[in-house]
Each structure stands twice: as C-alpha cells, then as structure tokens.
Amino acid sequence: MRAALTILLKDLRQQFRDTTLLTFGLALPLGLAFLLTLTLGGNEKQQFIGRYAVAGGAAFTEQVLRPMAERGYITLRELPGWDAGAALVDKGEVDAVFVVPPDGRTGTLEVIGNVDAAIAVDVARGLAQSYATELRTTGLAVAVAMQGRDADAGELARLAQAAPTPVALDTSTPVLRKQLDPATYHAAGMAVFFLFFGAVVSAAGIFAERAGGTLVRLIAAPIPRWSIVAGKSVGGVVTGIVTMTVLIATSGLLLGARWGDPLGVAALVAATVLAVCGITTVVASFARTAEQASNWVSIVATVLGVFGGALFPIAQVGLLPYLGYVTPHRWFLSGLAELAGGGTASAVVSPVLVLLAIAVVTGGVAVHRSGRMLRVTGGVA
Structure with a gap:
C-alpha cells in the first residue's frame, strides 16, 4: 500500500505540472462549452430579440x-x-x-x-x-x-x-421539468468528453515508465506488481475528480450552469470518473506505446461521445438513442437531468449504479490485462 501511495503522489506531481492535463481537463472543455453556449444559446434568462x-x-x-x-x-x-x-x-x-x-x-x-x-x-x-x-x-x-x-x-x-381564446398556453408558471439548460448541457457534455483525454495520461503512464527505463526498476523492487497498477489507476481517478470539480465550479460562475443538488452531483462525478478510467485503461491495455494508447482512446472517446449525446443531442432515429445506454456520457447527463428537475441525491441512484457497474466490469478487465502492460523483455522496455 505504501508503494502504491508513493507512485500515486509521484504521478500526481507530474500530472499537475503538465500543461496537457490543464489543457484537456479545464481549458478545452470550458472553452468549447463557452463557445457552444454563446452560439447555440445560453440559459433561460437569455431571450431572442x-x-x-x-x-x-x-x-x-x-x-x-x-x-x-x-x-x-x-x-x-x-x-x-x-x-x-x-x-x-x-x-x-x-x-x-x-x-x-x-x-x-x-x-x-x-x-x-x-x-x-x-x-x-x-x-x-x-x-x-x-x-x-x-x-x-x-x-x-x-x-x-x-x-x-x-x-x-x-x-x-x-x-x-x-372573443376570448378557449385554450391558452400559460408560460408564466415555472414547470418542473427534467431537462438541462443549454449552458449546463454543454459544460457537462464537454467535461465527460475530455475526461477521456485526461484519463489516458494516467493509463498510458506505464508506457512512459517503460520507455524511460523506470518500469524495470519498479518491477525489480520488492513491491507487489498490483501496487504499480493501483498507483497509476488511482492517480487518474484523483485527477479526474479534481478537474471535474474545478470545471463544475468554474462553469457555474462563468457560464451560469446549474448543476443541481451538490451531493447528487458529487456521486455522479465520482461514478463517471471511475467508469471513464476503467474504459480508458482497458483500451490502453491493448496498445504497445503511449502514442498508440492515446490514439485509440481518442477514437473511443469520440465514438462514445457522439452516441452518448455529449457533443449534441442524439437523434431519436432507429437504434441511435439506445446505443447511448452503453456510454458513461448518457448516464451522467441523465443523472444531471434528474437533478435539474428538482431531484436530490436519491434521484440519481440508478445512473450512479449503472456507472459503477461499467467501472467494475472495465476495471476487472483492466486488472486481468495489467500483466501485459507490465511485461518487459530482456530487462529493457
């Protein structure tokens, strides 16, 4: 456990010094959310003139x-x-x-x-x-x-x-509805979409260790191999939660995004980060280099983002809406919609459980394939 903690702290120091995490974790999602909100509409306080x-x-x-x-x-x-x-x-x-x-x-x-x-x-x-x-x-x-x-x-x-109108539409009374306003939708969608790109930094960290020659030393050290994988994986979870939290707070201040019940949002964020890290690690486990892992994760992130509705609402055509149910984006946005309708943390139990199930399944596959990621030949990378 002490070895895993040491690896975790070392990775966190490196990642928070790296501009890549700042770019993909905060700058790009916040910037794109701002542009989408500006061009496609902001919150309900804005009106067409x-x-x-x-x-x-x-x-x-x-x-x-x-x-x-x-x-x-x-x-x-x-x-x-x-x-x-x-x-x-x-x-x-x-x-x-x-x-x-x-x-x-x-x-x-x-x-x-x-x-x-x-x-x-x-x-x-x-x-x-x-x-x-x-x-x-x-x-x-x-x-x-x-x-x-x-x-x-x-x-x-x-x-x-x-003559008076028999039936008139009353737009003055607020209606309880489970729908995200544009600012929150764009900020949430971009946050989950770019979470993959931040998580791959941790998932591909083993390849960086291998290329730098430090992986051989870690394997030769008197520490269990699982501590190496655990340190790398937990690092991705921590950085994901931190960047998501900062992004949520910043989008609320700058874009007027309304996220709902804090406890419910916290549960959704934690479960989503775990699911994304699990998917990212599984994809990275099939790669041979850090560059290959980043490319494959980019493809998976884009495909899941499209079907999950993170980039734009998916059309209600054929099987397209149902494909979103296998993506963490769909369940994260669905949970936020429940909170937007006035729900509390209990309203997001189902989305959180599904996200945790995705995390468990992908995490199990990642652990099973972790041996391949730690494999070295002839004592060199």
Missing part, C-alpha cells in the same frame, strides 16, 4: 408586433413603404421587414429577410403565417355564421376576433 420593421397593416402591427415590442421580445420600426424596409435589410439594420396590405386583412403579407439572420427571419415568417392562419380561421367562422342569415360580416368578424 429580433430587429423588425413593418410597412402598412395597422391591425397586424397593433395585434401582433407592438405587444411583442412592449415586452422586449423584438425591436420595431414603422416605415412608410416597403422600399425603405428593403434598404434597411440591405444595410443590416433590421433582420426582417413585414410588408402588410393596408387594411391588414386582404392581399399578400410579405416578409423581406436578411440573409445573415436566418433565425430571426424564420421567426418573422412564423409570425406572419400565424396571423394569416388566424384571419383565415376567422373568415371561415364568419362565412359559416352568415349562411342563411341577414348579418353584418364586418361586425361578425370583429366579434370573432374579440
């Missing part, structure tokens, strides 16, 4: 656009004609212009969009389509009501539009 202009159609402006502008969802400019709006779009001063018929009820409603503002243009087209659909529905209702009756169509249309 489109820059729109409208020409004509007082009814459309008053009923649809102005209420959104008053709530801060869009910025709105009213223009005398469509040509002025087209000029603003060309200059990039607005995202889209609504060209509405004068009465706002008959004719063609057109959206002139900025090619560089695809999302804002799609939102504008959705608003225009919804307004046109509502007018058509109202027109059909009035036509049905006027059949065989002597009534004022205009009055019926006004009554139809003024």
Whole structure:
C-alpha cells in the first residue's frame, strides 16, 4: 500500500505540472462549452430579440408586433413603404421587414429577410403565417355564421376576433421539468468528453515508465506488481475528480450552469470518473506505446461521445438513442437531468449504479490485462 501511495503522489506531481492535463481537463472543455453556449444559446434568462420593421397593416402591427415590442421580445420600426424596409435589410439594420396590405386583412403579407439572420427571419415568417392562419380561421367562422342569415360580416368578424381564446398556453408558471439548460448541457457534455483525454495520461503512464527505463526498476523492487497498477489507476481517478470539480465550479460562475443538488452531483462525478478510467485503461491495455494508447482512446472517446449525446443531442432515429445506454456520457447527463428537475441525491441512484457497474466490469478487465502492460523483455522496455 505504501508503494502504491508513493507512485500515486509521484504521478500526481507530474500530472499537475503538465500543461496537457490543464489543457484537456479545464481549458478545452470550458472553452468549447463557452463557445457552444454563446452560439447555440445560453440559459433561460437569455431571450431572442429580433430587429423588425413593418410597412402598412395597422391591425397586424397593433395585434401582433407592438405587444411583442412592449415586452422586449423584438425591436420595431414603422416605415412608410416597403422600399425603405428593403434598404434597411440591405444595410443590416433590421433582420426582417413585414410588408402588410393596408387594411391588414386582404392581399399578400410579405416578409423581406436578411440573409445573415436566418433565425430571426424564420421567426418573422412564423409570425406572419400565424396571423394569416388566424384571419383565415376567422373568415371561415364568419362565412359559416352568415349562411342563411341577414348579418353584418364586418361586425361578425370583429366579434370573432374579440372573443376570448378557449385554450391558452400559460408560460408564466415555472414547470418542473427534467431537462438541462443549454449552458449546463454543454459544460457537462464537454467535461465527460475530455475526461477521456485526461484519463489516458494516467493509463498510458506505464508506457512512459517503460520507455524511460523506470518500469524495470519498479518491477525489480520488492513491491507487489498490483501496487504499480493501483498507483497509476488511482492517480487518474484523483485527477479526474479534481478537474471535474474545478470545471463544475468554474462553469457555474462563468457560464451560469446549474448543476443541481451538490451531493447528487458529487456521486455522479465520482461514478463517471471511475467508469471513464476503467474504459480508458482497458483500451490502453491493448496498445504497445503511449502514442498508440492515446490514439485509440481518442477514437473511443469520440465514438462514445457522439452516441452518448455529449457533443449534441442524439437523434431519436432507429437504434441511435439506445446505443447511448452503453456510454458513461448518457448516464451522467441523465443523472444531471434528474437533478435539474428538482431531484436530490436519491434521484440519481440508478445512473450512479449503472456507472459503477461499467467501472467494475472495465476495471476487472483492466486488472486481468495489467500483466501485459507490465511485461518487459530482456530487462529493457
């Protein structure tokens, strides 16, 4: 045990001095999480704000656009004609212009969009389509009501539009949901993805010892061989937990990530690190050099990251969602989603148990193959 502890402390000193661990454990996952959050959306406090202009159609402006502008969802400019709006779009001063018929009820409603503002243009087209659909529905209702009756169509249309909506969507009440906000999702996904690259440093440490000639000395020393493997493996677990903890704290401060119940997060982190270290060690045990081990782990990390949903949500197509159940990424993100829904540590028991099962299975295989990693020929590497 004392020999394993000595090897562990020596490896920890080397790893925390190595910029590789800092790069793959903190800089890259945090940097990519920041970029993904910035480009694909942050937390729920952020909202879409489109820059729109409208020409004509007082009814459309008053009923649809102005209420959104008053709530801060869009910025709105009213223009005398469509040509002025087209000029603003060309200059990039607005995202889209609504060209509405004068009465706002008959004719063609057109959206002139900025090619560089695809999302804002799609939102504008959705608003225009919804307004046109509502007018058509109202027109059909009035036509049905006027059949065989002597009534004022205009009055019926006004009554139809003024009637209360039978069912309305309430967006003011917070709903308990098991879904990660974008900032937390990106930070968690990048953390697990790059955890493999940090863990391989420890797993491939035996190859470095062999190349440096120190492995022969360790094997010749009066210490059990398992202490060599134990020292290397525990070093990977410790560094993984430390980097994950720092990453979680930093992403919470800089990105606004919300991780949930601390005890539940701690259990998920520990179990995930054990599972990743087990997988990494098994993959490394089939390699012959540190470079080969790093390359193979990179391939495995990428494949598991894709199917586990660490890089992007996996599509619900065919067997793709089910492949994620064999990855630690899927269970780590699933556990965090349980915590995001207000769950406590008891809510992540199942993900933690699955992650520990992965760790036990891969750890057993790694121990079985550890003899091959410690094998030397002729007293040299």
